[in-house]
Amino acid sequence: MAGFSEILGHEQIIEHLQNAIKLQKVSHAYILDGEEGAGKNMLARAFAQTLQCERGGTEPCGECHSCKQAMSGNQPDIITVTHEKPASIGVEDIRGQLCGDIQIKPYSSPYKIYIVDEAEKMTVQAQNALLKTIEEPPAYGVIMLLTTNADAFLPTILSRCVTLKLRPVKNEIIRPYLMEKYHIPDYQAEVCTAFARGNVGKAERLAQSEQFAELKSHLLHLLRHLRDMEVYELTEAVRSASEYKTEINDYLDLMALWFRDVLLFKATRQIDGLVFAEEINAISAQAQKSSYEGLERILKALEKAKVRLNANVNFELTMELLMLTIKEN
CATH class of the missing domain: 1.20.272.10 (Zinc Finger, Delta Prime; domain 3)
Incomplete structure (x- = not known):
């Protein structure tokens, strides 16, 4: 897992999340909305790692026990919701991995954080099951819905979540990053950057x-x-x-x-x-x-x-x- 400082662009979203931590006004439910490769996962995991960091700052220290667990993918209170069917997230997936599990207190951290990737694939039944949890969440619960299409959610879900829309990252930030990280010539970085249209993940994929x-x-x-x-x-x-x-x-x-x-x-x-x-x-x-x-x-x-x-x-x-x-x- 990377901290906020390692994420390219998305300054407004990072500032929002860090202010929420600083002012102790963390919401129980967030929607991160952006195209594939835009950085939703990195933002969600940086936020989760920071919330669970034992030093309590606005950037994960990377050295405490919780941070080391998070970086290795073994932090027990940061849960990634998975689904077997590639095209949909069913009601049983949400009930079994989130709604039921969130009632159990955190093992060792101040929060219990659930990251639902491809959340637009939740069925209506799954969304209704999640809605009940979002309406009456335990104090330690934080649910992060990562999506390429927030319009796929029920209005009742949207109204109860803080929605953060990812914007394209500036070309002048992506281009030198590609050249430095992948050791590619400037003309290749230029094409990859222009082609990616502000999507860092896509630019990296093209560069490789x-x-x-x-x-x-x-x-x-x-x-x-x-x-x-x-x-x-x-x-x-x-x-x-x-x-x-x-x-x-x-x-x-x-x-x-x-x-x-x-x-x-x-x-x-x-x-x-x-x-x-x-x-x-x-x-x-x-x-x-x-x-x-x-x-x-x-x-x-x-x-x-x-x-x-x-x-x-x-x-x-x-x-x-x-x-x-x-x-x-």
């Missing part, structure tokens, strides 16, 4: 992913030469795109980043701010040959392609139409 590096290399080659391709070559490009069907959103997002760079360079003639700055020769050449209207059409076509593919429209047909739109514009 050989598959993402391969996808990027494939796409850059395609985008440099797409304008000059013959029809049969476009058909081959569509076929090669099908190899990335499972990462098609990443595929299209990378394409969009490229054409935004072309549009930005056409408008400013500046390299600063370009995600693919190392490809400046190709970007400059495309900017000279493309009109503003054409680039806008390409970006709209990319969005349209993503919507169509998510709606299960024929893959080859959608990608063929996209490639032709890009070539024409």
Whole structure:
């Protein structure tokens, strides 16, 4: 487990949680709402470790018995609620691991803390069972619901919890962090950072992913030469795109980043701010040959392609139409 000081960004949420500890106004129920990889687990576990720390500060000491237990995942009063069914958290999961267990006093700590990850998967029955506990919690109980979609909760659950919405972390914080931690060059860190859109977990995953590096290399080659391709070559490009069907959103997002760079360079003639700055020769050449209207059409076509593919429209047909739109514009 990491302390608050090791978490990138989310300063307002950290300040809120630390103030709650300092003023002894810890709520019995929190909702941490943010996309996958945004840092919900790190925040929840830093908060839990701090609450149980024997030194009683606003940052876990990392040295006391409780902190050492928390860091090894063996703190008996920090409980992670699990579920066997991957798609749902059932009423028995909540009753057995939380509602019943919370009635037993903490073993050795001031609080008994329950962390429910993927809490949006709770069934209505599970939420109703949890509601009874949230309405009349024991003084030592703290329940943390981690979710990618707080709208999935019943209004009665929402009204009884403190909801903390995770915001994107600034690029200027993520970029140097990736370079230092993963020893990657600045242009690679730039792409991973821009692509992650403020999601630190996603940025880290991309920085370590050989598959993402391969996808990027494939796409850059395609985008440099797409304008000059013959029809049969476009058909081959569509076929090669099908190899990335499972990462098609990443595929299209990378394409969009490229054409935004072309549009930005056409408008400013500046390299600063370009995600693919190392490809400046190709970007400059495309900017000279493309009109503003054409680039806008390409970006709209990319969005349209993503919507169509998510709606299960024929893959080859959608990608063929996209490639032709890009070539024409």
